[in-house]
Amino acid sequence: MKQKILVARATFPDVIERLQQQFEVESNQEDRIFSPAELHEKMQGKDGVIITSSEKLSGEVITANPQLKAICNVAVGYNNIDVAAATKAGIMVTNTPDVLNETTADYAWTLLMANARRTSESEHYLRAGKWKNWRFDQFLGADVHGATLGILGMGRIGQAIARRSMGFDMQVIYHNRSRLTPDQEAHANNARYVSKEELLRTADHLILVLPYSEQTHHIIGAAELALMKPTATLVNIARGGIVDDVALIAALREHRIASAGLDVYENEPALHPDFLTLSNVVLTPHIGSASEKTRRAMSDCASLNMVAALSGQRPPNLLNP
Numbered sequence: 001m002k003q004k005i006l007v008a009r010a011t012f013p014d015v016i017e018r019l020q021q022q023f024e025v026e027s028n029q030e031d032r033i034f035s036p037a038e039l040h041e042k043m044q045g046k047d048g049v050i051i052t053s054s055e056k057l058s059g060e061v062i063t064a065n066p067q068l069k070a071i072c073n074v075a076v077g078y079n080n081i082d083v084a085a086a087t088k089a090g091i092m093v094t095n096t097p098d099v100l101n102e103t104t105a106d107y108a109w110t111l112l113m114a115n116a117r118r119t120s121e122s123e124h125y126l127r128a129g130k131w132k133n134w135r136f137d138q139f140l141g142a143d144v145h146g147a148t149l150g151i152l153g154m155g156r157i158g159q160a161i162a163r164r165s166m167g168f169d170m171q172v173i174y175h176n177r178s179r180l181t182p183d184q185e186a187h188a189n190n191a192r193y194v195s196k197e198e199l200l201r202t203a204d205h206l207i208l209v210l211p212y213s214e215q216t217h218h219i220i221g222a223a224e225l226a227l228m229k230p231t232a233t234l235v236n237i238a239r240g241g242i243v244d245d246v247a248l249i250a251a252l253r254e255h256r257i258a259s260a261g262l263d264v265y266e267n268e269p270a271l272h273p274d275f276l277t278l279s280n281v282v283l284t285p286h287i288g289s290a291s292e293k294t295r296r297a298m299s300d301c302a303s304l305n306m307v308a309a310l311s312g313q314r315p316p317n318l319l320n321p
């Protein structure tokens with residue numbers, strides 16, 4: 001008898017077809033958003049579940065499914081899953097690292113450039129029919145080339161972002177839980193390790209690439225924003241919750257920093273309504289990894305993890321310690 005899996009969100013049809021060769025698959029190709037209770041109910045009797053970062057699996061839900069053997073997240077971040085509870089219950093948890101590094105790094109640059117050069121704001125102006133003439137002082141932004149780029153969180157995506165800065169003739173400074181090796185620093189455009197405080201004070205632009213955890217909750221709040229340059233752009237392509245949205249809104253409103261590029265939010269998909277009143281922020285709906293090729297690679301990676309987990313092999317991207 002085939003093992004049963006739930007694919008909680010829509011994915012590429014051929015990925016579902018491949019999974020069906022191996023498993024009895026309940027899929028959600030209409031991409032309805034399940035309530036927590038519905039997700040819980042649909043997981044009953046399943047050997048495995050494939051979810052995205054939007055589905056939250058608490059310890060309670062995980063342990064209420066004694067048959068469950070594998071949870072495969074289609075995301076590199078996994079703060080949506082209580083991994084400790086899963087480990088205790090003997091359930092494997094996997095993620096999709098590496099396949100999205102370059103695409104997500106591209107997107108960090110998209111947000112940095114769009115903010116520093118006020119692309120979104122000026123486009124809105126033009127679309128609203130307000131552009132009457134070229135003006136010398138219109139939409140003056142900050143230079144990116146030659147600037148000092150700060151990166152908080154220097155994992156694989158952070159390093160991919162740093163490599164791209166070579167072409168812009170930038171200096172890179174970073175802060176991370178642990179320092180990179182000299183070789184890694186050299187490959188990351190000779191990135192220089194600094195304290196968090198120096199990073200905040202010195203960076204002309206700052207990109208956040210940290211995972212969310214209790215330790216990184218609100219790691220950027222009012223005190224940290226106060227250290228940043230008034231000309232700086234802050235980019236968050238990592239996770240909501242590492243930035244205190246209310247403090248950020250105040251800093252943007254009072255022009256204590258120049259702008260922000262946000263792809264993630266504290267309570268996403270709900271957005272703090274005040275963000276929508278600000279012109280110095282570019283807001284996008286968690287699309288950092290959203291290229292056709294990368295989303296496919298993420299989907300394939302999660303399926304391979306599931307196949308390995310349910311056939312008694314060690315999944316390539318096992319997260320349990």
Ligand code: DGY
Nearest residue numbers: 053074075076077289
């Ligand atoms: C990730 O992979 O963590 C992305 O943010 C998508 O959730």
